[in-house]
Amino acid sequence: MRPHAEPISISVFNAGGNRVTSWTVREADGIYSRKLNIPDVSEPGVWRIVAHYQGDEKNAATREFQVKKFVMPSFDVSIKPEQNYFLVTTEKFHFTIHASYSYGETIKGAYHCQFGVRQEATGDADTRKPETIIIRGLEKSGSVNNGEAEVTLFRLQIENLLKERSANLTQLALDRTQLYVAVTVIDIASGELQEAEVFIPIVSQRGGVRWRSYSRILTFKKNDASYGAWLDRPSSIWLTAQVVKVLSLVADRQLEGRGEKGRQGANVVSVEEISQSVEYLLSKQSEKDGSFNDPHPVIHREMQGGVGGTEGDVSLTAFVTIALKRSLHHLTGETKNKAF
Structure with a gap:
């Protein structure tokens, strides 16, 4: 082990590999800390801090860190269904919308939901694309308080709208179709919008989900x-x-x-x-x-x-x-x- 009292050379390199700054220090207790100011005009990417004893560049220690443009914190929206499947015989389907900032503050605002169906894709794996069809007339809107909103979707309403398109839930289950739920939440305080979506399997019996x-x-x-x-x-x-x-x-x-x-x-x-x-x-x-x-x-x-x-x-x-x-x-x- 080398004595920690020897001079240590420290260099900082930007994402382009250019040395931004360098200095030499001595620390009697072997621990050194310093605040590094990065100019706003700096190029984003992976920066490096390189440290080594003077004259011993071959045994340098390197630590990388990411430099990104600062973005004001945004909030996240998630959809939590009461069940992870939609049973064709169920009377109603219930889910909860959660909206909060990463630092814990909850949202007070409003939500808008759209619903649709997506059939499992078939054909070549490189070209197949599942198609999502929005069911018009099935929209839901309401308030978000303390970061939450409860939404209930009724089977009878879905069936009636599907009949207009010559479809029914039983056939959709046989075709391995998924219920599509899309949610948009707006924060009243900031006016910011965030979205989330989930796909719920439509099944004719509970065991079908496991299989x-x-x-x-x-x-x-x-x-x-x-x-x-x-x-x-x-x-x-x-x-x-x-x-x-x-x-x-x-x-x-x-x-x-x-x-x-x-x-x-x-x-x-x-x-x-x-x-x-x-x-x-x-x-x-x-x-x-x-x-x-x-x-x-x-x-x-x-x-x-x-x-x-x-x-x-x-x-x-x-x-x-x-x-x-x-x-x-x-x-x-x-x-x-x-x-x-």
Whole structure:
């Protein structure tokens, strides 16, 4: 270790790679802090702070930070349905609108809702585009108080408007159609508008939601039982472990509700699917120390639990271990022995 009392050279580089400023300091306690003023005319992008002992540029420490134009804080709008599906026999569909600023202040204003239907796209994956059709006459408006508004949509009203278009909810459910909900909220104080939208599956029975979700997951499965966000991209150990954990949880619930005979039900998650993906995960385990490593970028980084970089293998190993433990009840034979 080198003595911390030696002079330290510090430089700041802008997004273009140009040195903006530099200085030299000595700190007896080894800790240095300073406020850095960035001019308004500065180019946005990734800036760097580089620090090293004088004459030791090869062992410099670098920290990057993002420079962006300041934008006044805006508010977010979200839609929270009472149920994550629209059952064709339900009398009414209820949801809550939430609107608040990132720093916690809630909105007082007004909302306007539009509704429609979107049929699942068919055809080539590169060209298919789902079409959303707005149902005219089904609009809703009202007040937003303390950042919330309650909205209720009645099935009979939807049916009557669909009849004018020679359609009905039962047929829409068979066609795997989704209910489209679009919300616009205005803040009275600032006059600012923000929007949000959600797509709710229309189903003829509650069990259809689980089966459709399960089928959707399997579309991302590859021949080796791994999963990826895209079939033409490398597989993700993170995503495969997540699928194993989710399918195991669903299989647990289905067994609890239907008994051991539930394993043979048509709408039950296949334990074979779980077992195959577990085999894939085990094949990626390090023989040296038992850890897991995924060299490919993680798209949904919240799975990493805030741990990345050189410690990324630690969080991944923990994540896979939890998934394997959850799957044990659905494994048999050698696969179960290896997963222990």
